[in-house]
Every structure is written in C-alpha cells, then in structure tokens.
Amino acid sequence: MTHQHDDTMIKKIEDQLGSDFDAEIVAEVAEHMRDCPDCKIYVDSVKQTIKLFRVTETDTSVPEDVSDRLFKMLKLK
C-alpha cells in the first residue's frame, strides 16, 4: 500500500486478493475497508477486473472442423 498500514493488515488484504473471488471478505478486512477508502478502491477494482475477464472470456464450443480433425487423428467416431 502507498498509505500507512501495519504488515498484518497488508498480509490480510493480500490473502483476500489471493482467495476465492466470491468468498466473503473477512470481517477484519471489511471493517478496515469501511474506514479506508484507498483499500476499498484497491480491493473493489481487483474484483471488477476479475468480473470483466469473466464476462469476456466466455466458453466457446469446439469448432466443427477442429472436432473433425481431433477424432480423425485419434481414429475415433
């Protein structure tokens, strides 16, 4: 962080940032974020980033020609 925090809080925020996107923010970090706009922006923007990639990186089906070549190569069908 560019602003002052003790190492324990930084570690907790970083743990949060390496955890499940949908996981509930641990109470202590949530409480800290209520009084710290910078940390709120930091964590929220990471969540926005993940959401944006999830929206754009949608599943696609295997194109027919790709599938045909796969089964031909494996001598299956």
Add this chain to the structure above:
Amino acid sequence: MKKTVNNLMNQEAELIKLARAGDRSAQTELVKTHSARIYNLGLRIMRNEEDAEDVLQETFIIMLGKLDQFSGKSSLYTWLYRIATNIALQKLREKKKLDAEISVHEPNFEALRGSQLKEWPDHLEDKVNDEQFRHCLAVAMEDLPENYRAVFVLRDLENLSTKEAASVLSISEANVKVRLMRARLFLRDKLANHLKCVGDMR
C-alpha cells in the same frame, strides 16, 4: 443433486474402465465429454486457436495412451487439466525461447501493491463490446507471464479450487494464492492504465 453427481461419476468410471479395455465408443464418449473444456482451457492459456487445437489433440493422445495410469484419486477432468496445462505451458516456454530477444522480464509485482488508487467507473461491463476495450483485456492476458496466467485461468476463469489448481500445477496451495494475487494485480494495473489513457479514469 448428490445422487445425480454420484450417478455421473459412476457412469464415467464405467466409461474409463471400458476405454482402458479398448472400447472405441467409450473412448469416443470420453473425448466428446471433455473436449470443449480442454479446448477452452487451451484458448485461454495459449491465446490463439491454432495452439489451442494442438493442446486439445495432444491432451487426448496422452489421455488414450496413459489411461491405465489414471489412478482415479482425482476426477478425470482434473487429470486432463493437468495434462493440458503442462502441454500449454511447455509450448509457451518453447515459444519464449524462440523469441528470447524480445522476452519480457518478470514484472515488478512489488510495485503493483497499492498502486493506481483511483476509483473505477461504474458499469465497466457495458464496455466489453467496445473493440478497443476488448483488445486491452486480450493484450493484458497475453502480457501476463505464463505461470501467473495459468493460475488466473484455472482459478478465476475455470473455477477450480485452490486445492485443484495446486494439484494441476504441482505447486503448493500457498503458491497458488500468491500467484493468483499477483496475476490479479497485474491485470488490474493494465486495465487501470488503459482506463486512464482513454479518459475513463482521472
């Protein structure tokens, strides 16, 4: 619900047994069941269709050749993810060697901690049809070093648990968490730069 999942697992176990014995229709069924997931995984890590097809083909060659070695301790898709991810990472490393003169150094992740603390605009999802914005997202993923990209893809796009991703990548769960955090901060920083450039963020 649990019963349905158990039924599907039993069906797959039966298919694996038949496929191991050389039953072609069981082998076909297994490939059909898992090919879309593996193709999507390949696309997300490799970032192009041609390489994704190579990953797809090589993964199933290995699956059919080594089905005897599948212990059944993990699910078949986790095993296939491991094979496919290893193939994809190997290919990316080979490409990197070929492009050695333009290879990107490991980003300074430390510098990303707490950087760019400006509020992001609301409703950014509305911008995903904007060609320039999509290009920015694609470039950010391409720039993300492969070890971090693989973790981000497995955890945030393929929805694997930390434990599953650790197993697929043969690294510790703690390492998955660190890499995931760094990947997310890297991508966030790239997007923040883009938003600043296009004037969406002051």
